[in-house]
Amino acid sequence: MTHAVELIAARPAPPSKSQRPLGQQIIGYGLLAIWAMLGLALLWSVISGWDMDKVTRYGPRYLDGLATTLTLTFTSVALGALLSIPVTFARMSKNKVLNAISYSYVYLFRSTPMLLQIFLIYYGLGSFRPELQSLGLWWFFREAWYCALLAMTLNTAAYQAEILRGAIQSVPRGQTEGAQSLGLPASVTFWKIILPQALIVALRPYGNEIILMIKGSAVVAVVTILDLMGQTRYAFSRTFDFQTYLWAAIFYLSMVEALRHTWAALEARLTRHLKR
Template identity: 75%
Template structure:
């Protein structure tokens, strides 16, 4: 009696894509584990080295610095948003002079560090004190806080202008043509049809810009503005305790995370009609 041999096909080798996904997952878990260990180590260090006397002495300074950071950031973001409107319109204008001026402004402020811009305004304009005093503006430029706000406003306005310009130009031309076919005025077309769609496109870049400004605001400490970083440097100069910078990092991390989740909720709310 003969038995037929059953031939079992060999298992095919896993495709390269599956291997890449597996490697990526393993690497991701390893990174998460490393971050968890690092976070637990920092938490243990903060708890073990907790000093109530230092908290009582410098805690109010951190709160004052945090308030200064938030005022500078959101003040510059608001003023920059107002300034970015004419700059964005000039960037889209057919007038070559307006286009060239706005392009030069955006190019300079996006291509140079914000720290350099603060130095040029706070220290550089001090060389023209007589001229500035003659027009009655020395009271503004002699204060480091105002100079920092001014520099941050000019910086973020350049970025916001490009965000707004790109968002407006991303709206399909058919929207404008459809409004014209209905006989709608140009102003109504822009503010009621084009602008709302453009702002939805610009939501995420605007959120990124606000986060960038919060983190970038730390450079104002070098011109004697006692923001969060400035107060941290003061506390460190008195205690030489590394923990002072850890607390500053925790504050910045908390601000960024709170803003990120808040902005995500706003974006989800305003774009809910696109997910239906």
Template identity: 60%
Template structure:
């Protein structure tokens, strides 16, 4: 016979209560420091606000921001296209295709993006006669195109692993159910597997784009006047440290915009799961 007597919850041991109290104090302390830092930064920006500086360099910041957005968006899209055959090669039963895809991913994920950018911008410049002979020197002599190529190759390796992992996360039963219905493999992938994989891959994809956005600041080193390039030029002319603070706030705003957009897209894609 099952007892129906109510058993009141037992209080936590003193050691556990002390641990929880310590964590709450630490959390409140860290939050307070963040708030004080934000207030201090806001006070500094208000006190050092220079309308002339904004009027003079504001248009340059907007121009650099546009170059940054172009570079990130185009490289992310091109990398997404290139990641598909790489992910297919990683899952292929062909050993040659598997080895080539693995080597590609291993190299571009295992070396710094800055080194890859230098390798393309400075290294391939050594082959100017060969590129001129085939009519490609116009591409490799431009720092922006070299940065675009480096970013595309780098992000395609990461996106290939994200795509491969997302497809692997789809339950095997989905493949078996589609096969039982007699659906072609191409239709199975397009209508059943990829929609589910995209839900799994959404946040990793956006995290990769955020890393790409923050990493794009390195192109200022190879004379591309993106947002960071214009910031460096403004600081070189004014020696005003707030030029870097404004650049940091712009990058932070872009990251926050991506984060909020991701939450809305994810809520839209998973609305059927919440209803069930």
């Protein structure tokens, strides 16, 4: 034990910025300067090409597309969170059938592009119109919005199930053993002891998943949904101005940065007791 402590104490600390080789610092500052110049050039391009007529004409469309993107994303994330709970339990179950089904579902949706999943649901299931009409489900699958919502929900549920499963398994087994020694029921142990600790671990991966869903939602434009990207394509088809896509990039960047800072503040608030 003493020898291990000596080895840990003797381990050199990672080099600080001031200790890094001069060549690395110069390359780093050079790359930063290049990015800064590109950003200024982009900003100048926007300012010099500002056209109030286009802003007035297509601005409301962008805002409507933004609302569609946010509604679709957060609805699918919320529904995916609910669906991920039984999938997580099935993945952790000792029942081989449940485990195999949940594993296949997670593997399938995590290993294929969301665009392909939307096509399979919208175009693939749409080819079974008579069967869906007989089941009373055609009203759902004939609408691109519902199909995109279903595909996004199934996709994010697979990722959220793995996030939750990993977070639960990261909680030390001693927590469960301690609760058992106190005679606490398994349900109380899970909901009051294990799950709160697991959710703290899962906070950052959940935030990353929401950000990925915001950016990934752009693919729904290919099935005629006028989200932010769909409205951008419409504006470009009328103006042939590349700045229509530039404005879409600014909107996506703003959404991601707003969510990132909000999530960081939430994480800092919920984990403040761990930093004392």
